[in-house]
Amino acid sequence: MLNIKNLQYQYKNADDLYTYNLEVNPSEVVAILGQSGSGKSTLLDIVAGFIEPMKGSVILDEQELLGLSVEKRPITILFQNHNLFEHLSVQKNILLGVNKTLKDSIEEVEKVQDILKEVGLEAYEHKLASQLSGGQQQRVALARVLMRREPVLLLDEPFSGLDDATRIEMLELVQKITQEHKLHTIMVTHDIDDCNRIANHIYKMQNHILVKQ
Amino acid sequence: MKNFLRFKTSLLPGTLIFLTLLSFAFLLFYTLYTSQEGTVFTQIDSRIIGLLKFTLYQAFLSTVLSLVVGVLLAWALAHQSHFKGRGLLVALFSSSLVLPTLIVVFGLIGIFGRNGYLNQASLFLFDHSFGAYIYGLGGILLAHVYLNASFASRALLHSFESIPKEKYKLAKSLNFSVFERFLYVEYPALKSTLLSIGSTIFLLCFTSFAVVLLLGGSPSYNTLEVAIYEAVRLDFDIVMALKLALIQLSISAVLVVLSSGFRTGLANLKTSHTLIPWRETKILRVVQWFIIGLFTLFFVLPLVVIVVDGIEADFGRIFQAPLFIKSFVTSLSLATISSILTVIIAVVLSHTRRNFSLATRLGVKPFAKLLDGIIAFSGNLYLAIPSLVMGLGFFLLYQKTEGSEVVWATAALLTANVLMSLPFALSVLTPAMHKTAQRYDKLAFSLGLTKLQRWIYVEYPYLKSSLGYVFALAFCFSLGDLGIIALFGSDEFSTLPWYLYQLMGSYRNADAAGVALVMLVLVLGMFIVIPKLFKGKM
Secondary structure, X not given: OEEEEEEEEEOOOOOOEEEEEEEEOOOEEEEEEOOOOOOHHHHHHHHHOOOOOOEEEEEEOOEEOOOOOHXXXXXXXXXXXXXXXXXXXXXXXXXXXXXXXXXXXXXXXXXXXXXXXXXXXXXXXXXXHHHOOHHHHHHHHHHHHHHHOOOEEEEEOOOOOOOHHHHHHHHHHHHHHHHHOOOEEEEEEOOHHHHHHHXXXXXXXXXXXXXXX | OHHHHHOHHHHHHHHHHHHHHHHHHHHHHHXXXXXXXXXXXXXOOHHHHHHHHHHHHHHHHHHHHHHHHHHHHHHHHHHOOOOOXXXXXXXXXXXXXXXXXXHHHHHHHHHHOOOOHHHHHHHHHHOOOOOOOOOOHHHHHHHHHHHHHHHHHHHHHHHHHOOOHHHHHHHHHOOOOHHHHHHHHHHHHHHHHHHHHHHHHHHHHHOOOHHHHHHOOOXXXXXXXXXXXXXXXXXXXXXXXXXHHHHHHHHHHHHHHHHOOOOOOOOOXXXXXXXXXXXXXXXXXXXXXXXXXXHHHHHHHHHXXXXXXXXXXXXHHHHHOHHHHHHHHHHHHHHHHHHHHHHHHHHHHHHHHHHHHOOOOOOOOOOHHHHHHHHHHXXXXXXXXXXXXXXXXXXXXXXXXXXXHHHHHHHHHHHHHHHHHHHHHHHHHHHHHHHHHHHXXXXXXXXXXXXXHHHHHHHHXXXXXXXXXXXXXXXXXXXXXXXOHHHHOOOOOOOHHHHHHHHHHOOOHHHHHHHHHHHHHHHHHHHHHHHHHHHOOO
């Protein structure tokens, strides 16, 4: 279980104090609702390690994550934009960061092909990321989630730029991946329909405090 | 502290470089200050006041004229945005940044000099010669406008083209006159660029050396830089040179500090076309075409003269001259080493600087802004320390240590070339590196990429075009500079600009034309070829 307890953050030169409490079980999607600037993405930035909270804890299966550097946290994050390096191929994008060398092994390359099949992008491995549509790019980003096999998936409004049909497809894909791979998924969104579609639990930012609905 | 340790590999090299640069500046100032023992620094006579007055006066006039011409040209180009060859013309104007001053002066003399084409045409048509009017304030202003108006016009054109076309539509619907349109729509968009470019042009003209040396004509048109050169090389009056150098250094430093608030980079700005869905009135179109035509002639003719006169030179003799070969090899070697050093130092400093400006790194730390500013200042040292002053420092160190002249001259030239190119290199690379980090930091950090992986897969593909531009810029600056070499130049140690200056000084005009053409081809060739090599398009 991912347990976020009494996490507090305050931006420099600002009065507002954000407070978060949250629990996510394996194979569950937890959605966080809130208006722009309400502090939803700040939570993801803290959990991912981009910013440090003033106090609190983020515990995954009894391991405290807050002391770990970004790259050591068992987390994959998807943003609204810039999830891929546009000048690299789909295959390289998925493999980047999996190992520390510049050469990819045959096993890894084969695994990429299997994963691409799973996200519906078979035979796309040699295409450049810039040649893909917005929906296809987010599928590649999800393929990377499967390749990295990290137990926590953070989604920072990754499908808000997509058309309705593609967005629904992607949400269902997230749900499927979460359940099959027993991920702890936190999805930030401002769309109540998205929450209702796939979330097991919904939380809302109210007056800078995260409240379970 | 944990965060500082996390970025130690990108903080340490940049910190070391900036400490080295600041130590160098301190050593230079210390050498100059301690060498003036026995003289009274504060004793400023009327000659020095005269020099200072003229230096400021010509810099002020050059800046105003360059800006007026630059605004007119940018305005005309912005409103005539769809003619064939416009892109080429804009690219040509921007090449003025790398044209060696000496070559420009050589070309201008070929057109406007006593024996220039203009005088010859006047003699032929009206039996009247204008004489040697190019020598003096007129010539200095002409050369400064040639060098600065063209590159100012590019930055200003960028500002014109960033004006939303809705504003032009509004101006049209309100029936604005051309003057009102400029005042309410265009000028507000140009204001910050005018301040930024204006202060840079003023600094460049204040420390201008080769133009004043060649076109000043008489002592009454001397600037501080030329006076320093004459004190060292002609009068052997080191005491006077030191006094002038310290004055020059103090004023330059004050000017740099005063203008640092609004002086931004001179990055390789990309221009585009403004799509205004109506044509200008006929009279405006005539005026705009007249401005474009006149400036094109003014800009292109000196270059054409260099080519026409140069082609007739006896290249067999020039290429066999031992001093030419020596100068050629020295220039190319120094330019190559300087460019490599410039690129490395600029990358490292930009890499360190972005740690202090990004929130994902150390940007939120209390001292981030101050440290960023200090590192930025170390990269812009050249603007505060004119090359002749730097050269004098090296000259004194050489005299004190009694080392090899060639070694000291090489060190002086490499240092000056790198410092000269750094402000431009940083103004191109810092925003580019900031942008890649801003865009990919979170992704790259969360993927746990190694430094090497990040450089190969993320940084280099995005930066290679900027790296090529910076390398080319540094190469051309180094190849064409007649600054420090004026103090160290001799038959034992010579560069192409110094060799050309010697030929011009001894009235070997045919050979000088040949060498000028070689330099022009080299500089323009490198400026075009090197960025393409980096992009992998060759």
